[in-house]
């Protein structure tokens with residue numbers, strides 16, 4: 001589940017959703033991380049309404065996950081610095097070995113220029129200024145496995161110490 005849908009609420013209280021590459025997850029703290037442009041609508045939405053729903057699908061197991069929780073936008077501090085370091089390392093690695101650059105939709109990083117010769121331009125002070133990390137703090141995980149006519153569903157809650165409660 002590398003490519004996820006991140007849903008937010010607009011200032012007009014309308015739903016908004018978009019595909020995002022997942023940049024990390026921590027099962028202990030129940031957090032997910034995404035990288036975004038600090039001036040993008042999604043970041044503005046999360047600053048006004050700090051709630052998110054993240055949806056993913058694993059076709060090999062037929063599992064849908066819906067993660068609901070709060071969201072924090074980091075543009076400075078150790079979370080932003082750590083993720084910027086990760087982003088800069090990937091870009092630097094790709095500059096060194098452009099032929100090793102991964103291809104396909106899961107490798108998409110819209111902040112990196114497609115031409116490897118222009119990768120350095122992705123690492124300027126201005127791009128660091130506009131770099132934001134969206135941190136989703138999960139409160140509830142809705143788990144659904146649909147294989148053929150068989151469906152299994154469970155809800156896991158932070159308040160329930162992530163114990164799976166079978167639904168239906």
Ligand SMILES: Cc1cc2nc3c(=O)[nH]c(=O)nc-3n(C[C@H](O)[C@H](O)[C@H](O)COP(=O)(O)O)c2cc1C
Pocket residue numbers: 003016017018019020021022034035036037040041042043105106108109110
């Ligand atoms: C395969 C794919 C991966 C994407 N990954 C990201 C991402 O990691 N971060 C991001 O900000 N936008 C990503 N996008 C673009 C978003 O889906 C969205 O179009 C864009 O960020 C603008 O969203 P907004 O107007 O709601 O802020 C991706 C798009 C595609 C098609």
